[in-house]
Amino acid sequence: MLSMRTGPFLVVFAAAVFATVTGCVSMMASKPIIPVKEYEKLIVGRLDADYVGDQACLAKCHAHDQYKKYFEASTMGAQLSAESGLPLVNCESCHGPGSLAIKGIKDVDGVQTCDYETFIDLDGLPKQAQALICMKCHSSNATFNLHNWNSGVHNMSGVSCFDCHKVHKGADLKVHPKDVAQLCYSCHQYIKAEFALPTHHPVPEQRVNCLDCHDPHGTANEKQLREATVKEVCTACHAEKEGPFAYEHADVTEDCRNCHVSHGSVNDGLLTSKMPYLCYQCHESHRVTGSTDRATRCTDCHTEIHGTDSPSNSATRPGVFLK
Ligand code: HEC
Ligand code: HEC
Ligand code: HEC
Ligand code: HEC
Ligand code: HEC
Ligand code: HEC
Ligand code: HEC
Ligand code: HEC
Ligand code: HEC
Numbered sequence: 001m002l003s004m005r006t007g008p009f010l011v012v013f014a015a016a017v018f019a020t021v022t023g024c025v026s027m028m029a030s031k032p033i034i035p036v037k038e039y040e041k042l043i044v045g046r047l048d049a050d051y052v053g054d055q056a057c058l059a060k061c062h063a064h065d066q067y068k069k070y071f072e073a074s075t076m077g078a079q080l081s082a083e084s085g086l087p088l089v090n091c092e093s094c095h096g097p098g099s100l101a102i103k104g105i106k107d108v109d110g111v112q113t114c115d116y117e118t119f120i121d122l123d124g125l126p127k128q129a130q131a132l133i134c135m136k137c138h139s140s141n142a143t144f145n146l147h148n149w150n151s152g153v154h155n156m157s158g159v160s161c162f163d164c165h166k167v168h169k170g171a172d173l174k175v176h177p178k179d180v181a182q183l184c185y186s187c188h189q190y191i192k193a194e195f196a197l198p199t200h201h202p203v204p205e206q207r208v209n210c211l212d213c214h215d216p217h218g219t220a221n222e223k224q225l226r227e228a229t230v231k232e233v234c235t236a237c238h239a240e241k242e243g244p245f246a247y248e249h250a251d252v253t254e255d256c257r258n259c260h261v262s263h264g265s266v267n268d269g270l271l272t273s274k275m276p277y278l279c280y281q282c283h284e285s286h287r288v289t290g291s292t293d294r295a296t297r298c299t300d301c302h303t304e305i306h307g308t309d310s311p312s313n314s315a316t317r318p319g320v321f322l323k
Contacts, residue, residue, distance in 0.1 A: 041097055049097040049118060054090045057098050061105075061112055073171035094133055094167070096120040122162070130160035145217050152218015159187075164216065177209055184210050191263060200264030212237075213262070231256055245307030247319035252282075253306055275299065 041047050058068055071077040076089045092098050096119050104115025122130065131149065140147030149155050164183060165173050175183055181203055185192040194200070201208045210216075213233050214224045227233045234256045235242040243253065252258050259278060260270045267274050276285060276296045285294045288301070299305055304312075304321040311318035 046096050046118075046120070048100065050099040051092050051097045052099050052102055053092075056102055057091050057114075061114055063111070067168045070168060070171045074173055076173065077171075089137070093137070094120075094122065127158040127160040128155060130162050131155060134161045145215055148215075148218035148220055150218075151220075153224055154216060154218060177211070178206060180210055184216070194261075194263035197264035197266055199266075199268055199270050201262070201270070203263075229255075230262070233262075234260075241306045243307050246309045247304075247311070247321065248307045249305060249321070 041049070041051075054068070058064060071091075098114075098119065100118035101114040101116055104118065105112055106115075107113075120133075122133065125133070135146070135149070138146055140149070164175060167173065181192075181195070195203050203210065213226060215226055216224065218224055219226060221228050225233050227236065231242075231254060241253070241256075257272070259272055261272055262270075265271060271278055273281070276298050279285075279298045285296055285298075287293070288295050295301065302321040303323050304310075308321060312320045312322035314320055314322055
């Protein structure tokens with residue numbers, strides 16, 4: 001159920017925002033946005049209140065001094081002046097117009113308290129509406145990596161900007177690279193277990209980051225991957241495996257997942273199964289000339305398993321991935 005406050009908000013919002021995002025963008029690029037007041041009020045569904053500015057908001061309530069300090073030190077806070085050429089960002093940009101809150105200031109047990117219930121109930125908004133609060137400025141043109149947000153898995157699954165970006169926890173609104181994995185694990189616990197397996201991409205060691213392969217703001221690709229295919233994701237770093245080679249492992253290497261997992265594995269080399277069973281999925285073992293034993297340590301001889309440009313040193317069979 002939508003509350004009385006979020007209900008009207010959504011209706012007006014859906015209609016208004018859609019038509020406005022494009023306008024917002026072009027202004028962001030060229031000249032400062034002095035919010036078109038009535039229009040903004042329409043967007044946040046508060047035609048009955050007015051914008052009063054940070055000074056009026058903060059002068060009386062020192063409870064928020066710390067928020068103000070963080071905010072002013074942030075890149076968004078740096079846009080407090082219209083001369084910056086960027087959209088004006090202040091407390092009311094996200095919380096909505098504050099005149100009613102100021103009017104309702106009262107003394108509660110010696111503490112000056114504004115009528116905060118007249119602000120937008122940010123936490124209570126449906127998740128996708130929360131994101132739209134941010135998207136009115138961070139449109140896809142202004143923040144390029146958000147251009148797949150709307151159709152992205154996170155948005156569609158009810159994850160909002162607020163879940164990852166803590167606006168009032170400090171001056172840095174971005175997520176620091178070293179904190180990314182923990183943030184993701186907070187919802188994706190089994191992924192944490194995968195990176196704890198004996199072989200894993202060195203994410204816990206901080207040498208590889210979730211963001212190298214995924215964009216949590218959504219992409220046009222499966223699993224929010226940064227590249228169109230898994231192979232392209234992998235060869236962005238392991239370029240030597242890309243090919244094309246004179247001797248290819250058929251089209252098996254077109255998807256590295258035929259043999260590897262992406263995160264972590266109980267087997268050596270991030271393999272999907274132990275050797276030689278990995279190879280047995282598609283081949284039989286064989287005897288090597290001069291021996292009666294079945295050869296099982298496949299890559300001891302077939303070292304160039306990813307493909308190679310040199311014919312093998314086998315006189316009879318070129319292209320069997322020998323050194
Ligand atoms: C970029 C958007 C944005 C701006 C700008 C912003 N806030 Fe917030 N504020 C939020 C969000 C989102 C929340 C909800 C808490 C959360 O999930 O992080 C919030 C929560 C709050 C709360 C309630 C905190 C709590 O513990 O429940 C207060 C008070 C507040 N903000 C004050 C301010 C003041 C004062 C300013 C200006 C200095 C400001 N905000 C500017 C987005 C913003
Ligand atoms: C009124 C416009 C406006 C709103 C609303 C807004 N932002 Fe911003 N934001 C900006 C501007 C301007 C910048 C600085 C320029 C830039 O990085 O694009 C910025 C920067 C950021 C950054 C980058 C900080 C950095 O250090 O590079 C993050 C992250 C961010 N905003 C998140 C949010 C989130 C989350 C919300 C919603 C709770 C939000 N913003 C709402 C205008 C806005
Ligand atoms: C699942 C977590 C997650 C969600 C949800 C999320 N972000 Fe981010 N965002 C991140 C991480 C991690 C980074 C740091 C990586 C980076 O700087 O590109 C980031 C970076 C950013 C930046 C800085 C990008 C740059 O190029 O400097 C902005 C702006 C931003 N996010 C805005 C948003 C907005 C607006 C939303 C909601 C529409 C949102 N984010 C939703 C995790 C998230
Ligand atoms: C607030 C919870 C939350 C956080 C934080 C979060 N996610 Fe998610 N994520 C979800 C939900 C919910 C889904 C959709 C359901 C699912 O597939 O698990 C999802 C889906 C995904 C998917 C797509 C899975 C699929 O089947 O298509 C990827 C990839 C992903 N998240 C990566 C990340 C990364 C990387 C981070 C950290 C930057 C992150 N997530 C942070 C909740 C979260
Ligand atoms: C080296 C690249 C790479 C890194 C680093 C990486 N991933 Fe992935 N991730 C992938 C690929 C590729 C897939 C999809 C294919 C697969 O393995 O099935 C995937 C799938 C996922 C999925 C969907 C899983 C499912 O069961 O469908 C989630 C969620 C996810 N990753 C989260 C994360 C998180 C969180 C991190 C960081 C802790 C991370 N990934 C680091 C490449 C990576
Ligand atoms: C961001 C760069 C990056 C991407 C993208 C990447 N890798 Fe890696 N990979 C690494 C690094 C770094 C190592 C560790 C190398 C080391 O320890 O010397 C590694 C190691 C490996 C190993 C050897 C693991 C071991 O323990 O022996 C395999 C196999 C591998 N990657 C396969 C893949 C596959 C498959 C993909 C695509 C899903 C992929 N990589 C994507 C950087 C990357
Ligand atoms: C037919 C199975 C197979 C496929 C497909 C495959 N690999 Fe491998 N890969 C292996 C085996 C087996 C090893 C271990 C080799 C060893 O231990 O001698 C390995 C090792 C690796 C290593 C670590 C050792 C090294 O040679 O650098 C990386 C990195 C790697 N593979 C990346 C990839 C990438 C990227 C792809 C997709 C383009 C891919 N692999 C596709 C079987 C495969
Ligand atoms: C997903 C199935 C698959 C897996 C797993 C696989 N291969 Fe292959 N392999 C093929 C296909 C398909 C061909 C090309 C068709 C053929 O000639 O049999 C091929 C060709 C080869 C060839 C060349 C054969 C020839 O006649 O030229 C060798 C050698 C080979 N694989 C060795 C291995 C080894 C060693 C492993 C384990 C590390 C392995 N393969 C894993 C599917 C696979
Ligand atoms: C001691 C080295 C050695 C080992 C170990 C080895 N091979 Fe071979 N393999 C060769 C040589 C050499 C050839 C070329 C044909 C020949 O000369 O007998 C070959 C040929 C092949 C061929 C293509 C010819 C055919 O029979 O279709 C495949 C497929 C193959 N090996 C798969 C495997 C698999 C799977 C394993 C592990 C179970 C493996 N090999 C272990 C040396 C080895």
